[in-house]
Amino acid sequence: MIRPTPLTEPRTLPLRRWIWPAMLLFLAACSRAPQPDWKLTNVSGHLPDLAFHLTDGAGRPVTARDFRGHDVVLYFGYTHCPDACPLTMTHLHLVMQKLGPLADRVRILFVSVDPARDTPKIVGEYAAAFDPRAVGLTGSMNEIVTLAKRYRVAFTRGPDLGHGAYEVNHSSAIYVFDSEGRARLLASPANSEDDIAGDLRLLIGMEHPS
Amino acid sequence: MSRRRAMATICWLASAWTTHAAAGQTMSAPLEVRAAWIRWLPAGLPAAGYAVLYNRTNAPVVLVGAESTEFARTMIHRSLSSGGLERMLPVARLAVPARGSIRLSPGGYHLMLIQPRRPVVIGAHVEIRLTYANGRSQTVEFVVRPANATGPH
Ligand SMILES: [Cu+2]
Numbered sequence: 001m002i003r004p005t006p007l008t009e010p011r012t013l014p015l016r017r018w019i020w021p022a023m024l025l026f027l028a029a030c031s032r033a034p035q036p037d038w039k040l041t042n043v044s045g046h047l048p049d050l051a052f053h054l055t056d057g058a059g060r061p062v063t064a065r066d067f068r069g070h071d072v073v074l075y076f077g078y079t080h081c082p083d084a085c086p087l088t089m090t091h092l093h094l095v096m097q098k099l100g101p102l103a104d105r106v107r108i109l110f111v112s113v114d115p116a117r118d119t120p121k122i123v124g125e126y127a128a129a130f131d132p133r134a135v136g137l138t139g140s141m142n143e144i145v146t147l148a149k150r151y152r153v154a155f156t157r158g159p160d161l162g163h164g165a166y167e168v169n170h171s172s173a174i175y176v177f178d179s180e181g182r183a184r185l186l187a188s189p190a191n192s193e194d195d196i197a198g199d200l201r202l203l204i205g206m207e208h209p210s
Numbered sequence: 211m212s213r214r215r216a217m218a219t220i221c222w223l224a225s226a227w228t229t230h231a232a233a234g235q236t237m238s239a240p241l242e243v244r245a246a247w248i249r250w251l252p253a254g255l256p257a258a259g260y261a262v263l264y265n266r267t268n269a270p271v272v273l274v275g276a277e278s279t280e281f282a283r284t285m286i287h288r289s290l291s292s293g294g295l296e297r298m299l300p301v302a303r304l305a306v307p308a309r310g311s312i313r314l315s316p317g318g319y320h321l322m323l324i325q326p327r328r329p330v331v332i333g334a335h336v337e338i339r340l341t342y343a344n345g346r347s348q349t350v351e352f353v354v355r356p357a358n359a360t361g362p363h
Contacts, residue, residue: 082258084296087316125252129357169297
């Protein structure tokens with residue numbers, strides 16, 4: 001039996017198979033600005049710019065504008081948290097060490113979700129104990145709720161542990177902003193130091209092309 | 211080569227002996243406790259204590275409490291991270307399985323040390339008594355490490 005297959009098919013098929021995907025890839029490459037291969041979650045355009053009114057460790061009022069010019073790593077916690085928060089803050093300190101001199105372009109903002117106990121002095125000392133580029137911030141409950149809501153950060157006061165002690169359950173998310181205050185990346189404490197440091201390096205590189 | 215190995219063995223034995231002696235344990239201590247450290251925090255904030263608990267016996271040993279003359283209160287806690295939320299829960303009983311071990315480590319089980327009676331100093335050693343379900347107890351020396359430490363050394 002003779003199969004009605006045209007003779008030309010075996011030769012043209014590979015070309016037909018590849019030409020469209022290749023053209024699509026070419027068009028995609030032309031139409032999009034090159035994006036680095038981020039290890040963290042890219043949130044550019046999905047979260048609002050950094051904005052807040054809070055109080056620093058010296059009791060001075062500070063706003064997000066005061067950190068323009070620095071890439072910002074934002075993390076929420078509370079100072080009566082001896083385990084989880086220090087683990088993340090130590091993690092971020094090691095990220096800063098990996099960055100070397102570039103770390104001077106970065107500020108870690110530790111924002112208290114427990115303003116009832118976290119005075120400016122305590123939150124300032126707490127943050128500084130982890131890294132010289134970490135800044136502890138607190139404020140009124142209203143100011144903190146406003147910032148937390150802006151980034152969909154949840155926190156709830158846990159049950160009373162007696163003697164006035166209580167825990168605050170809180171979101172573990174880590175937000176990265178560029179030096180103009182734009183939200184860029186979302187990390188979790190589970191992301192490795194290398195991944196966070198690598199993405200910060202990429203971000204700083206994009207902002208300061210050498 | 212063999213001399214170096216012999217030296218290494220001697221060093222290992224010496225360090226094992228000093229760890230043993232430093233921990234102030236007698237041969238009959240219910241658990242072998244190693245790498246015990248406290249994360250220092252400023253302003254008299256609650257601190258966390260960590261260690262690795264080895265049970266060399268053929269029966270489980272259940273940790274039910276801890277106390278220290280240096281702190282007003284000591285509790286066993288566990289940090290949990292689920293659904294992007296960080297929580298801390300009290301632990302009433304922590305069983306170290308027979309011929310097994312339990313790690314008290316950052317982000318997991320830890321001793322919660324509340325209200326230091328006097329300032330806790332980095333580098334100092336703090337004695338903490340661990341108490342067990344069978345009524346026994348043992349005193350372990352914890353070394354105080356800086357806030358951003360990752361372990362006892
Ligand atoms: Cu705890």
